[in-house]
Amino acid sequence: MINVPRTALCCASAVAFTLAMSSTAFAQGMATGTPPSGQAAGQYKTKIIAENEKLQVNETVYRPGEGAPMDMREGRVFYYLTGGTIERTFADGAKAVLTVKAEQATINTEKRPYSVKNIGKTTIHFISVHLK
Numbered sequence: 365m366i367n368v369p370r371t372a373l374c375c376a377s378a379v380a381f382t383l384a385m386s387s388t389a390f391a392q393g394m395a396t397g398t399p400p401s402g403q404a405a406g407q408y409k410t411k412i413i414a415e416n417e418k419l420q421v422n423e424t425v426y427r428p429g430e431g432a433p434m435d436m437r438e439g440r441v442f443y444y445l446t447g448g449t450i451e452r453t454f455a456d457g458a459k460a461v462l463t464v465k466a467e468q469a470t471i472n473t474e475k476r477p478y479s480v481k482n483i484g485k486t487t488i489h490f491i492s493v494h495l496k
Contacts, residue, residue, distance in 0.1 A: 367494045368425065370403060372402040375438070378396070379449050380452060390473055392396045394419075404427070406429060407430065408424060408425065408426045408430040408431060408432055409424065409425045410422050410425075410432075411422040411423050411424075413491075415496075417418060417491060417496070418449070418495060419494070419495060419496065420493070420494055420496055421491065421492070421493050422491070422492045422493075422494075423489075423490075423491055424436075424489070424490055424491075424492060425487060426480070426481075426482035426487065426488045427487050428482055428483075428485055428486070428487065429441045429480065429481070429482060429483075430482055431451075431477060431479060431480045431481030431482060432480050433479050434455065434477050434478065435470050435477055435478075435479075436477045437474065437477075437478070437494075438473065438474060439471070439472065439473075439491065439494065440471075440472045440476050440492050440493065440494040441451070441469065441470070441471050441472075441493040441496060442464075442469065442470045442471075442472065442490050442491070442492050442496070443467075443468075443469045443488045443490060443491045443492075444464045444465065444466060444467065444468045444469075444470075444488065444489070445466060445467045445489040445490060445491065446462070446467075446486065446487060446488060446489045446490075447464045447465040447468065447483040447486070447488065448463075448464060448482055448485075448486040448488040449461060449462070449463050449464075449482070449483050449484035450463075450464060450480050450481070450482060450484075450485070450488065451480065451481045452479070452480055452481045453479045453480075453481070454476050454478045455476065455478075460478075461483070462483075464488070464490075
């Protein structure tokens with residue numbers, strides 16, 4: 365059985381470490397201009413910035429119109445560096461719209477897999493932490 369307080373502490377520590385080590389140059393380089401070489405327009409950019417045998421920390425940027433494919437995201441911790449509007453689309457076609465703010469942290473409790481899309485006009489930049 366998972367020790368929830370210990371897991372939450374590990375996730376919070378990973379987010380704090382990530383924010384301390386995160387480069388603003390990374391965010392600025394991904395949030396503006398044309399997609400990097402080898403990356404098609406409409407594809408989001410993500411990078412593993414820390415991991416160990418139990419946790420993985422990712423830094424992700426969704427420009428307007430970009431998103432990610434269907435996946436299970438339950439238990440992930442998200443820390444939004446910049447906010448925006450995200451649309452979740454579930455396997456049954458149901459949709460949910462989520463508005464996130466800069467410097468907001470959330471723990472995802474959604475049990476169903478879903479895809480995401482940035483439906484707003486701003487670039488969304490966030491750090492996510494999940495158990496392997």
